[in-house]
Amino acid sequence: MRYMFLIYDDENEWEATPDADKAAVFGEHMAYSEALKKAGAYVAGAPLGHSRAGRRIIGERIDNGPFADSKEQLGGFYMIEADNLDDALEWAARCPAASYGKVEVRPVWNIEE
8 A cells, every 4th residue: 555654844944954964864865765775665755845846726726826825835745655554654654754743644536456
């Protein structure tokens, strides 16, 4: 079964983070991605641009981001393959973002079968 990890953090705090610290965080995510790949669990993953660059369509209206009234915004994702929710939660707990933000785990419906 596929699971999506939605990563939430304070994107304004991230923008203010020194480049060396950002590089260290990216290094942690690259190592995590490699561990997922080595285990055969990795499907996809990527950071997202700042929410102010996003747009949301509601009917015929287009809203500019950010979209939530909180400091935390959706900042990236991973999609993995796991046998069950417990296995997915174990991988999510190992995600570097779990130490500085929040990682939401959601099952992905398979509508192609």
